[in-house]
Amino acid sequence: MKTKLEEIKLAAKAALDAEDCDTEQVRIQYLGKKGELTALLRSMGSLSPEERPIIGQLANEVRTYIEEAIAQKKSEEGAKALEKKLIEERIDVTLPSKKPSVGTRHPLAITQRKLENIFQTMGFDIVHGPEVEYDYYNFKALNIPENHPARDTQDTFYITDNILLRSQTSPVQARVMEKQKPPIRIISPGRVYRSDAVDATHSPMFHQLEGLVIDKNITMSDLKGTLDTFAKTMFGEETNVRFRPHHFPFTEPSAEVDVSCFVCKGKGCRLCKGEGWIEILGAGMVHPNVLRICGIDPEEYSGFAFGMGIERIVMIKYGIDDMRYLYENDVRFLKQFS
Ligand code: PHE
Secondary structure: OOHHHHHHHHHHHHHHHHOOOOOOHHHHHHHHHOOOOHHHHHHHHHHHOOHHHHHHHHHHHHHHHHHHHHHHHHHHHHHHHHHHHHHHOOOOOOOOOOOOOOOOHHHHHHHHHHHHHHHHOOOEEEOOOOEEEEEHHOOOOHHHOOOHHHHHOOOOOOOOEEEEEOOOHHHHEEEEEEEEOOOEEEEEEEEEEOOOOOOOEOOEEEEEEEEEEEEOOOOOOHHHHHHHHEEEEEEEOOOOOEOOOOOOOOEEEEEEEEEEEEOOOOOHHHHOOOOEEEEEEEEHHHHHHHHHOOOOOOOOOEEEEEEEEEEHHHHHHHOOHHHEEEEEEEEHHHHHHH
């Protein structure tokens, strides 16, 4: 039995040393349930009581020897496999990477940012109002009487009798005046909605930027100075501003404001349609009725307000002749504004 054990030990060792050794197969062959060493150990019952401990010890030594040899072999194999993997899957970190394609800001967003910057520099705060608005703020608080054509369902999207999609950013004026004591100096950009069919100059959703200043002794010349600074920063130093009399229910006096054409410098061209001037916004001195409705004493305070369409500014600035380009999300168009 002793020689048999020695044989098993040598045979196992030889099997493990063989070039094409399958280590797991060797383990099963010698140490497995039906393995050669296991079988030998089972037959130990036939040994004499003297022999049993001696052979038992030797058998254990052989078992430990084979187990360790197998463990060693397996760890070598593991290391080799890892090395192979590392070589095969090596990454050349010096290769140039794929350039990620970065999107660009939408021209409307670029322009809104620019407008915000200009007015922030002049000390205006940015506030936002709800797009779903009460009829009260959109109309009534702005001195727009019940029978005014702007209230016509043709123009405004109503949700209920007294809730609508705001048709202008002017309701933010009323909301701010209600809450904040003068001095007030805010702009409010955002979406507005009107029941218009889509064409080159109309969309049922577009953007406006509202401005409001309320303080003691605010006059029309403050309005003119503010808009003049704005126009020169936005369209260039040589730009001039022109006020034309107009009517808005919430301002008195009211004006439509034009800038001198920055392409032809006022001579007349395609952009200004030969006029030399381009209309950009509506403005005026806040109507005393509006101040009163919003809890501000018109004897003590006065102010001005203005509102411009952001799409219009974008179209003028970049020479875009059809508003629909701004909403179609054609990357060939959008990429030009990077
Ligand atoms: N809300 C007006 C419009 O949508 C613009 C405006 C704002 C006019 C503020 C005067 C003062 O046409």
